[in-house]
Amino acid sequence: MYLVSSCLCGNKCRYNGSAGDMAKYPKIRDFLAQGLAVPVCPEVLGGLPVPRLPAEITGGTGTCVLQGNAKVVNTAGDDVTENYLEGARKALEIALQAGCTKAILKERSPACGTGLIYDGRFQRNLIQGSGVLAALLRVHGFTVISDEDFAE
Numbered sequence: 001m002y003l004v005s006s007c008l009c010g011n012k013c014r015y016n017g018s019a020g021d022m023a024k025y026p027k028i029r030d031f032l033a034q035g036l037a038v039p040v041c042p043e044v045l046g047g048l049p050v051p052r053l054p055a056e057i058t059g060g061t062g063t064c065v066l067q068g069n070a071k072v073v074n075t076a077g078d079d080v081t082e083n084y085l086e087g088a089r090k091a092l093e094i095a096l097q098a099g100c101t102k103a104i105l106k107e108r109s110p111a112c113g114t115g116l117i118y119d120g121r122f123q124r125n126l127i128q129g130s131g132v133l134a135a136l137l138r139v140h141g142f143t144v145i146s147d148e149d150f151a152e
């Protein structure tokens, strides 16, 4: 069973109110049709609205956020770290209850990014590191896979 970023499943939960391009992900479509995918949006689960201001991790990666050593901040300068932590905890709970052992998550997101995230300066600069949910899932032994490995 796969936990999957909700925006990859056609749900309009991205910060700008759009969904990901499902046509790029036929394997995810198959998982959904077979009942093998559980969609979650950790940002929405953390209480953030749609649409919302873009946010980035500043001062580190998702792992650093879990350790209390970095924050998630939006373009207005609001600290939304607690929303990201709460959303990740809720997504983990859903994943465990559904029996998921793997997750397919949207790259570059401060919540879902699996190996690349923006550096917190809102200048489209990427650094290596994962988002808050991806980091939490790895702590709990999940295999975390980038959407880019599923895109066709």
Ligand code: SF4
Binding pocket: 005, 006, 007, 008, 013, 014, 015, 040, 041, 042, 043, 044, 106, 109, 111, 112
């Ligand atoms: S938090 Fe994850 S699921 Fe939600 S819109 Fe961002 S990338 Fe998609």
